[in-house]
Amino acid sequence: MNDLGWTFIGIIAALLTTFSFVPQVNKMWRKRSARDVSQVTMLQLILGNSFWLLYGIGRRDAVIIGANIISIAILIFGVILYYRFRENEG
Amino acid sequence: MNDLGWTFIGIIAALLTTFSFVPQVNKMWRKRSARDVSQVTMLQLILGNSFWLLYGIGRRDAVIIGANIISIAILIFGVILYYRFRENEG
Known part of the structure; x- marks a missing residue:
């Protein structure tokens, strides 16, 4: 596969994750x-993605920066919902 | 920060995620x-990490390969537990 092909695979991977x-x-x-949702998993991902964001800034990699800002935003929303709804019997 | 410093940040990021x-x-x-645990999130991550694994193989990047094999193994275990326990009132 050529370079463009691998980049395409990488884009699909980045979008899914x-x-x-x-x-x-x-x-x-x-x-x-x-x-039964783990807030630790979400908080660990926010911390991990923040390190990825820092890494992307250091490497001046726009894709790593953009992907991790989006991930962090989604996860923060997830943590807010967790603390809002965890007491409910649903 | 020097190159070694950014690599260290990347390693912390990779371990956390x-x-x-x-x-x-x-x-x-x-x-x-x-x-309330989402199996779709876990299945989407398995698919996404599989594309990252493919990407790592294409790029001959041992860190991407290793990290994604570990992630996929943990997530498969998660999906098995999900289908095993989702009916429980626990």
Whole structure:
């Protein structure tokens, strides 16, 4: 595969992982409940993605920067929903 | 920051995100329950990490390959626990 092909594979990979918490956020929102969802996983991802963001800034890599800003925004929304709905029996 | 410094930031980032589903897997296992956990998020991450793995193979990048194999293994365990425990009231 040529360079363009691998870049395309990388873009698909980045899109799938960047937006991976949209279904989890949607499920908590729809059910008004967050039982058994791990806030530690979300907080660890926010911290990890923040380090990736820092890494992207250091490497001046616009794709890493953009993808991680989006991920962090989705995850922060997820944590807010978690604390809002975790007490509900849903 | 020098190159070694940015690499160190990248390693911290990779460790935090690679093992991000350990707390979620642990919570499902401990509670014997998987209510409100999104299987779509886990399946989307398995697919996304598989594309990252392919990308790492194409780029001959051992870190991307290794990190994504570990992530996929943790997520597969998560999906198995989800289907095992989702019916429980736990």
